[in-house]
Amino acid sequence: DARVTQTPRHKVTEMGQEVTMRCQPILGHNTVFWYRQTMMQGLELLAYFRNRAPLDDSGMPKDRFSAEMPDATLATLKIQPSEPRDSAVYFCASGSGTPWASGRETQYFGPGTRLLVL
Amino acid sequence: TQLLEQSPQFLSIQEGENLTVYCNSSSVFSSLQWYRQEPGEGPVLLVTVVTGGEVKKLKRLTFQFGDARKDSSLHITAAQPGDTGLYLCAGPPSGTYKYIFGTGTRLKVLA
Numbered sequence: 001d002a003r004v005t006q007t008p009r010h011k012v013t014e015m016g017q018e019v020t021m022r023c024q025p026i027l028g029h030n031t032v033f034w035y036r037q038t039m040m041q042g043l044e045l046l047a048y049f050r051n052r053a054p055l056d057d058s059g060m061p062k063d064r065f066s067a068e069m070p071d072a073t074l075a076t077l078k079i080q081p082s083e084p085r086d087s088a089v090y091f092c093a094s095g096s097g098t099p100w101a102s103g104r105e106t107q108y109f110g111p112g113t114r115l116l117v118l
Numbered sequence: 119t120q121l122l123e124q125s126p127q128f129l130s131i132q133e134g135e136n137l138t139v140y141c142n143s144s145s146v147f148s149s150l151q152w153y154r155q156e157p158g159e160g161p162v163l164l165v166t167v168v169t170g171g172e173v174k175k176l177k178r179l180t181f182q183f184g185d186a187r188k189d190s191s192l193h194i195t196a197a198q199p200g201d202t203g204l205y206l207c208a209g210p211p212s213g214t215y216k217y218i219f220g221t222g223t224r225l226k227v228l229a
Contacts (some may be wrong), residue, residue: 004160033217043161043206043219056216093158109160 001027004094004110012116018080021113023092024073032075033107034060034067035091043091049075082117089114122207122220130226131197139192139223141207150190150209152181161206187212197227 005024013019025032034046047057047067057067064083069075079086093107125140141150149168153161165174167190169185174181180193191209207220215225 035219043208045217045219058216066150093160106163106166109162111159 002108004092004108006090006092006110006113008113009111009117010114012118013082014118015083016081017117018078019082019086019115019117021090021092021115022077022079023041023094023110025075025092025094026096026108027073029094029096030072031095031105031109032069033093033095034075034077035093035109037091037112038088046077046090082115084117087115087117102107122209122218124183124207124220124223125204127221127224128224128226130228133198133227133229134196135227137194137197138206139194139225141190143188143193143211146187146212147209148187148212150183150187150207151192152190152192153208155204155205155206156202157175161204194225197225199227201225202227 004026007022009021030051032049035043036046037043044059046060048055049069052069052072064079066078075092077090089112091109091112093109095105095107121143123142129137131137149166151166152164152213155161165176165181167174167181170182170183170185170187178195182191194201197207202225205223208217210217
């Protein structure tokens, strides 16, 4: 049963520290999404990759967030420096098939990384 | 700002009851998807509706896309405790490719 995996599942850190979250997309999927979920804002798209190239990261605070795909099996989301307002659950999702622009892409979500910045 | 407003925000019902969840926007969407999310997990896709007026059924769940593609509804017949979860609608507004997720409806079905 193919699944998206994310590590770590939980992370507690202090303000100012660097945080790196990792995602392993489902083998063969060529799109990767990063989302952030909070009670106040709900689920927000941070970044979107297709074939490892970043196509959209407009939802991401550029000064402190960065997202990369070093290879097809790994996506990373980094926060440096972290702030208490970054506390949230961060989801990675992967997909394939129809173009995302059609709105028909099936996204398979990972279990999320629950981040708490003190 | 393009928003997807869901109602109700919270819903607690007894097993066997019927319910409807709504997803509304002032914008036209290319398509809408419905997801269910359980605690500690990521959302799982239930259905995608594409055509205005489209109705899709998934066992006891019935999904409808509004004629103008600005709204959608999810109807659950004879709810069961296993239906408990956070229901999210999502989609890209027409002319864009960026997914927007709805505000969510948290459903609890009591045995």
